[in-house]
Amino acid sequence: MNQSESVRRKEAVGRLEAVVGAIRGCERFLVQTHNNPDPDSIACAMAIRHLVRLHTGKDAVIAFGGVLGRSENRAMVQHLQVPMVPGALIDYGAYDFTAVCDTQPGTNFTSFPDGFVPTVVIDHHPMRPETKRAKVAIVEPRYGATSSIVAEMLLAGGVAIPPDLATALYYAIRAETQDLARDSGEIDVEVYRALEQIADRRAVSLIEAGRVPREYFAEVRAAIDGARSYGDVLVADLGKVRFPDIVAEMADFLLRLEGARWSCVLGEYRSTLYVSLRTGDPDANAGDLIRQVISGMGSGGGHPSMAGGQVPLTGFLPEEKAAARRTFVEEMLRRVGAEGATAEPLIPESEA
Ligand SMILES: [Mn+2]
Known part of the structure; x- marks a missing residue:
């Protein structure tokens, strides 16, 4: 182990000890x-629940907001038997320990009550x-x-990780x-390789092959039919969607087009406009871009190559919804240098 590895390991053990310290002495866990x-958010929640059980013998409730939409995610919860409770059924004041995974307070992206400090x-x-403000x-x-x-944290602290x-x-x-x-970076590769030894690869392939309902194909078709290229930027508006995750999934899908530098997908679910941005440009930053584009409209953020956001549309008239969509797309095109580019359908009429 070189010096930087040992520093990193110490940091990871320190994080584990901080979480375990917060767990100890608490009674009710969420x-x-x-x-x-x-999957990232669900797996992290499972890990915290595991630590709670290990250190207190008690069960932690896993709560989620919104919907568990994508078929792979539903298959994950089903195969790994993760008990997930809708946030609407949770009395948040009843817990003396709360942890939030893969997002932060103040993002408007959890079912926490306003101002809640986990x-x-x-x-x-x-x-x-x-x-x-969190402990x-x-x-x-x-x-x-x-x-x-x-x-x-678990690996560095020598915590046994059960196969699920x-x-x-x-x-x-x-x-x-x-x-x-x-x-991703070096650490992701390292822990991935370590987990590979314990993970049930058959379960992974079952999850990845999660079955989809017929409507899924209609949404794929809507993405393809609706996609317009503005130079090397591909934009698709899916209209109303069955669940929000399809927006991100179609953004990944469309970015596969040869020569595409950006993909941007929009979809409406329960009076919220969901947007996803993807880029293959190593010099671009999708997270920064979406924050700039969406400011004043809604909230968003992400990583260098992938980002997402939400714009509340409650009370909007149809033309106001259309205007919000247009504003988002125009502002995004302007910031990636594609303003003025003519919109071309992904598949030309003659081939459709
Ligand atoms: Mn994540």
Whole structure:
């Protein structure tokens, strides 16, 4: 082990001790994912729940906001038997320990009541001022996944990782970083390799092959039919969607187009406009870009190559909703230098 490795290991053990210290002496435990939870958020919540059980013998409730939409995520929860409770059913005042995973307070991206201060925050997005009020704040934007942060803590502290938890963390890092290809670093690779030894690879393949309903294909078609290229920027508005995660999924899908530098997908779900940005440009920063574009409209953030945001549309007339969508797209195109480019359908009429 070289010097920087041993420093890192000490830091990871320190984080573990801080979380365990916060757990000790508490009675009622709640772990919160972000809204419309993804594998990274779910796996991190499972890890905290595991630590709670290990140190107190008690069970922690895992709460989530929004919907568990994407088929892979539903398959993950089903195969790994993760008990998840809708945030609307939670009395947040009834817990003396709360942890939030893969997001931070003040993001509008959890089912926490306004101004709620969790005991522990674990996240890999840029630090937010509200997070400083938490007793334990572990915010490490250098990590490709929040699951890498917790997995490193468990591994460094010699905590045995049961196969279901290892599978969840492994799958989470895999999904979040597109198999270590996106926004990931040395530590992600290291913990991924370690988890690979314990994870149930068959369960991973079952999760990845999660079945989708017929409507899913209609949404894929809407993305393809609606996609317009503005030079090397691809934009698709899905209109109303069955669940919000499809917006991010289609942004990944469309970025596969040869020569595309950016993809941007919009979709409306329950009076909220969801937007996702992806880029393959190593000099660009999708997270910074979305924050600039969405400021004054809603909230958003993310990582160098992937980012997302929400714009509340409650009470908007149809034309006001259309104007919000247009403003977002125009401002985004302007900031990536594609203003004035003519819109071309992804598939020309003659081939459709
Ligand atoms: Mn994440």
